[in-house]
């Protein structure tokens with residue numbers, strides 16, 4: 001089981017500072033959608049240049065032009081790029097085809113998908129690398145999480161790795177780990193802590209035991 005740090009509410013300098021603190025405890029660093037909106041793909045390049053050993057995930061939440069947008073993110077240094085599960089199959093196919101040219105990976109984010117099991121099975125058949133259940137900030141504000149959703153998609157996904165994101169904290173991590181995802185994505189559960197290094201270290205310890 002791997003641990004991904006999601007960086008959403010920082011600029012490039014802030015992202016570098018946090019990653020420098022916790023790099024030894026994370027497998028993947030996510031340049032979150034708000035960071036890409038603010039800074040562009042320069043943020044992906046800056047983090048990959050500064051931390052070449054880390055896989056950088058570009059959370060572009062692609063909805064159209066999958067091949068082209070994946071190409072640009074990979075050029076910037078992304079090893080994983082996100083595409084929305086609600087996008088058309090042709091968009092996901094284009095993203096997968098482009099990623100395969102360079103060995104990059106595609107994570108499909110099922111945020112706002114209504115029939116999770118059906119879409120997860122369809123997306124799995126398209127050859128994506130990760131399928132992620134996700135309660136975004138707006139859903140978290142309504143008190144939702146994706147723990148049950150993870151169990152649901154794990155019953156139908158046979159090829160892709162599974163991932164979970166959205167409001168995961170140290171206190172809820174054991175419940176997440178019990179559902180056995182391949183990848184746990186944590187943003188505020190690390191970045192919002194006074195001691196980010198200690199939070200990341202403890203999360204890594206728990207995830208590594210699974």
Ligand SMILES: O=C(CO)[C@H](O)[C@H](O)COP(=O)(O)O
Nearest residue numbers: 006136166167168186187188
């Ligand atoms: O993609 C995102 C929001 O759309 C976040 O990166 C993801 O939800 C993880 O962050 P947090 O743990 O703070 O919820």
